[in-house]
Amino acid sequence: EVRLVESGGDLVQPGGSLRLSCAASGFTFSSYSMNWVRQAPGKGLEWIAYIGSGPTYYAGSVEGRFTISRDNGKSELYLHMSSLRADDTAVYYCAREGLGSYSEYWGQGILVTVSS
Amino acid sequence: DIVMTQSPDSLAVSLGERATISCKSSQSVLFSNNKNYLAWYQQKPGQAPKLLIYWASTRESGVPDRFSGSGSGTDFTLTISSLQAEDVAVYYCQQYYSTHYSFGQGTKLEIK
Numbered sequence: 001e002v003r004l005v006e007s008g009g010d011l012v013q014p015g016g017s018l019r020l021s022c023a024a025s026g027f028t029f030s031s032y033s034m035n036w037v038r039q040a041p042g043k044g045l046e047w048i049a050y051i052g053s054g055p056t057y058y059a060g061s062v063e064g065r066f067t068i069s070r071d072n073g074k075s076e077l078y079l080h081m082s083s084l085r086a087d088d089t090a091v092y093y094c095a096r097e098g099l100g101s102y103s104e105y106w107g108q109g110i111l112v113t114v115s116s
Numbered sequence: 117d118i119v120m121t122q123s124p125d126s127l128a129v130s131l132g133e134r135a136t137i138s139c140k141s142s143q144s145v146l147f148s149n150n151k152n153y154l155a156w157y158q159q160k161p162g163q164a165p166k167l168l169i170y171w172a173s174t175r176e177s178g179v180p181d182r183f184s185g186s187g188s189g190t191d192f193t194l195t196i197s198s199l200q201a202e203d204v205a206v207y208y209c210q211q212y213y214s215t216h217y218s219f220g221q222g223t224k225l226e227i228k
Binding site: 035037044045046047050055057059060093098100101102103104105106107108109 | 117155157159164165167170171206212215217220
């Protein structure tokens with residue numbers, strides 16, 4: 001069974017940093033591309049970052065502030081977030097791609113709150 | 117970046133009736149392999165999104181056959197042929213054609 005479990009969410013002050021983790025199990029992690037998608041309270045879904053075996057890609061709203069990375073040996077996905085702003089407050093989901101680039105499996109999400 | 121626009125923003129349909137949601141992309145998501153890089157997701161309150169449809173019309177395993185996707189190029193439709201109570205949710209389309217994926221704003225589906 002594919003399982004994705006996010007962790008690391010917290011309350012952080014504006015300008016601060018945070019690292020989210022996504023522990024993957026039930027599949028060969030290194031063989032799949034992964035994404036981070038977020039959802040601000042009461043809002044829609046926003047794709048923010050992609051990582052495969054080559055280049056990484058970011059949404060303009062997080063480019064230069066967020067870094068996606070992975071540790072294939074640990075089957076873990078990360079999102080390093082810096083210079084956090086109030087509008088980064090959201091539930092953050094990690095998602096595994098399918099044979100195409102659609103997100104076939106999703107974690108349960110983790111809340112990040114940016115507030116003073 | 118490709119902008120995805122859904123209509124309507126919200127929709128109320130009677131049980132057993134058809135529900136139709138539209139999704140338009142600002143540029144074609146039809147690739148040279150003749151596949152449309154378009155997916156549909158369902159999100160119920162308090163839950164993570166769930167993949168329903170990919171390649172615009174391929175149902176994910178386990179998704180009831182009352183859900184169907186159609187369209188090509190820039191215009192797509194998600195149809196629920198006979199609405200069930202458990203279908204109350206927000207539905208999102210997503211393009212994965214470009215390296216910067218993007219979602220529609222969502223359509224909230226309720227029971228009339």
